[in-house]
Amino acid sequence: MTVLFECVHQGERYFGFGIPAEGEPLRLHRLDGLDLSAALLDAAASGADPRAALTAGRPAVEVPWTESAGVEFRPPLLPDSVGDALIGGFMQTHNVKVDAATQSQPNWFFKSLGEGLRVSGSELAVPASSLAICEEAEVVLVYAVDASGEPRYLGHGFGNDLTDIGRFKRHAGHLSYAKLCEAGISPFLFLGEPPESVTGTVTIERGGQAAYQGEFTTGTKALHYGLADIMTELFSYRALHHPGRIHYVYLGADRSSFHGGHQMADGDRITLDFASHGVVLSNTVRWS
Template sequence: MRLIQCLHEDRLTVAQVMSDAEVRVIAAEEGVYGLARQAIASGRSLASVVEAAATDSRLDYAQIVEERRLLPPLTHPDPAHCLVTGTGLTHLGSADTRSAMHSADKVDESELTDSMRMFRMGVEAGKPKAGEVGPQPEWFYKGDGDCVVAPEVEIPSPAFAQDAGEEPELAGLYVIGDDGSPWRVGYAIGNEFSDHVTERFNYLWLAHSKLRACSFGPELFVGELPAHLEGTSRIVREGRTLWEKPFLTGEANMAHSLANLEHHHFKYRNFRRPGDVHVHFFGTATLSFADKIVVEPGDRYEIDLPALGRPLRNALASESDFGYSAARAL
């Protein structure tokens, strides 16, 4: 099952994707968030709650996209209660990354970079048996719900940014139950969007490089996720493909299991606040930045992961300079 959220008659509307051309309206007072809360409270699956709320109303999917009425497929009524985070060094990556890993096996532990050491920990023990815990991954914070940009809408890059690079990823979407238990609502295509020049200068600036906008969707995938997922990431400039590359994701292509990544996020009490929404990016292995591509305002990111529905598309925009930001004494 795949769901979208959109604006219809100036209201937040949930719809089930029936085909590339048509979606079916689902009756929901608080969007997918409300449906998920209802499923948690009633002990039913989200799919059964959606089916029970289905209506006979159909909408033109292409028209929704064309009029830029798509919304992120999971939102919280209060954006401050949506936390956006992610993990890195989680994917087995390209042949070059694997080659570097093989070479790393031949050197002394003391000669490994911190990144390669963490990557190797994941490769060796990141998929523990059920009920066991593997090593914790790299983790980062992106912001709250205000940093999320809807599909088909421009992603803003700060005036001080040195790079505006896409990161094609799988994102997990969650709602926290009243007892503090995390519930996975589903998955979506994600563009985690980072400043790779800043990160490359010094890895301790990773936190700064991640405090950017992001996008996910347009569709929410509900159900059992395939272990092997194949997608394509591309940059389009003035109607022509500037850069394109395939990417792999899903557990079969990751150093960590999703369960291990989820455990190390939700083990913290402050990430189990009842009613909160979490958007968690699971990492990438393919970047245009690695091929020396410099994205410019007006260029469009396209991330296509067919198993999760319609591609995620966003153009790049630049923010105005807010000026010097030091606080003043009252």
């Protein structure tokens, strides 16, 4: 499966393919004004190979591994205007959370516009009034709305839907507040169908020592709901069809460190290792 990423190197924008391997040089292509999401939509419409379509006329530039620390990765397909990106998702979607009160359509939530996305290494801010913060290791679907106003699936990544679960537990009607914490996202966009199975581990460090460790399972087979059904219902609302908008849809998680008895604190470092897909996402939580 083709994996796409975008980055900044020495003040210039680039894109590349694959997940960089330690010790290997990065092969990058100058963006030079290319709209990656529009180019991917065009490639999908024409049946062209996306890698060939994006690199045509853009020779590769190699960055030695010794210089890779200066490469700044970006959230996948994040528009220059963060108002053109909408981050949202579904809650209580997984089979492990099904009970007698399960609804036919899961609750959808708004998380933020594009400025709420943070790649690995960045801090995730939560309000000073937060009650109990938890990580949520999730598959993230990425859609672009085409020129005719139709949302088109472009690929998927992996993220951390940081949530004030304490506020939600205190008052279920406060889900909208609980979800306004910033979100972690890997820069790597997988240009293929959403994964059926994703497995990995979460490690939370405090003061340089592991304070919590656990496992997670996600993917479409872990969902109680049919993915096509819930996405069709979501995009039945024309307010989400503004041409050029990028949608990041978090698909929900199974149990978190909160369910394992961990109480998150300022400065905790959360590392989500999506081992089945070779992606690691690590962020420090800051009470602001």
